[in-house]
Amino acid sequence: MTEHYQPLNSLKGGHWFKLICGASFQHLPAVRNLTLAYTLAGADCIDVAADPAAIAAAKEALQVAGTIQTQAQNPRFDRQGLPWLMVSLNDGEDPHFRKAEFNPAECPVDCWRPCEKICPATAIVFQGGGEGVSGVIDQQCYGCGRCLPVCPSQLIYTRSYVSAPAAIAPLILQSGVDALEIHTQIGRETDFARLWSSINPWVDRLKLIAISCPDGEGLIDYLRTLYQIISPLPCPLIWQTDGRPMSGDIGTGATRAAVKLGQKVLAAGLPGYVQLAGGTNAHTVSKLRASGLMREGKKNLSISQTPYIAGVAYGSYARVLLSPILEQLETMQIDRALAIPNAITPPVAGTQTPRLTQLEAFPALLRQAVSLADSLVSQLKED
Numbered sequence: 001m002t003e004h005y006q007p008l009n010s011l012k013g014g015h016w017f018k019l020i021c022g023a024s025f026q027h028l029p030a031v032r033n034l035t036l037a038y039t040l041a042g043a044d045c046i047d048v049a050a051d052p053a054a055i056a057a058a059k060e061a062l063q064v065a066g067t068i069q070t071q072a073q074n075p076r077f078d079r080q081g082l083p084w085l086m087v088s089l090n091d092g093e094d095p096h097f098r099k100a101e102f103n104p105a106e107c108p109v110d111c112w113r114p115c116e117k118i119c120p121a122t123a124i125v126f127q128g129g130g131e132g133v134s135g136v137i138d139q140q141c142y143g144c145g146r147c148l149p150v151c152p153s154q155l156i157y158t159r160s161y162v163s164a165p166a167a168i169a170p171l172i173l174q175s176g177v178d179a180l181e182i183h184t185q186i187g188r189e190t191d192f193a194r195l196w197s198s199i200n201p202w203v204d205r206l207k208l209i210a211i212s213c214p215d216g217e218g219l220i221d222y223l224r225t226l227y228q229i230i231s232p233l234p235c236p237l238i239w240q241t242d243g244r245p246m247s248g249d250i251g252t253g254a255t256r257a258a259v260k261l262g263q264k265v266l267a268a269g270l271p272g273y274v275q276l277a278g279g280t281n282a283h284t285v286s287k288l289r290a291s292g293l294m295r296e297g298k299k300n301l302s303i304s305q306t307p308y309i310a311g312v313a314y315g316s317y318a319r320v321l322l323s324p325i326l327e328q329l330e331t332m333q334i335d336r337a338l339a340i341p342n343a344i345t346p347p348v349a350g351t352q353t354p355r356l357t358q359l360e361a362f363p364a365l366l367r368q369a370v371s372l373a374d375s376l377v378s379q380l381k382e383d
Contacts, residue, residue: 007044014295016311018045022142023088023096029357035061041373050087084178089163091191098143098160104134115147144246165198179208212240237272244279248317254279273310281317285379
């Protein structure tokens, strides 16, 4: 089964697993440690924000994972080969590319703060007595929007941003990413073409292009138009069916929209691979199997004869799954820093001090994190 853990072979064989760290998620310790755990569990692709710091954190984790894979005697870490590193771009307004904001000073003192309770990223905090941070922790917010409708005073708003075409070349040439994903919506042909014109000169340096689009009237015709814009393409193409964006951790039913949209795009017979996203969770693969959309039992047939879902991308569910480990790690870091006040003092020149944010510095936690990640990844890797 080793070949399933090479990205392109996984895509061809219907075993593709992508971790979505979040197009707006810039909590670097979490990006790094999520990347490390899911890489060791056998992920094929890591999708991070188009932010140099987030890319650097993920690349550092990939390097550490490669070293562990080479040295490990533990069979849990024997899945050789590293995933492709992907960054996400957008051609216009998109919920994946925004941050929540509000002024906590305007909040009524008797508010029961439902925004803080509902935030899946623990990005909203209130500190009493004027100490510490209050409001939205920008790096941790990934734009899910769940806080917006629950605010009794309607004080929360969002700050959106659109990918800058001038930043495309540095992302590919200097950051060394393997793949790009373009988030778009029906009716934005002109905006998509404008962004693509900035990508096209560098596309031959990429291993993969993905296009993510939610459902709507005229979806298939829109996707066909996009294919005409990007053709010919020198690398594989993924159609990411964004069924119910950023909702995989909400409940078991969230994955239904992802499977339904995947079926719709698959039936259209578009060139390229179809990969689910948006609402994906621990129940997605079983629903795919029940619907006959997995590659299993079809290995002697060609792709054109047997349409199948090539893979699944997991975002909020994959992150929440590991959150107990990451929170425990953060608690240990705080306790250690309090016990040893100079524990995070910058090292003297010529020396190297292990950083407290490194998951691999705590082998027991690393094993737990990889085991949890493997419980999700292995669903796609099993024959």
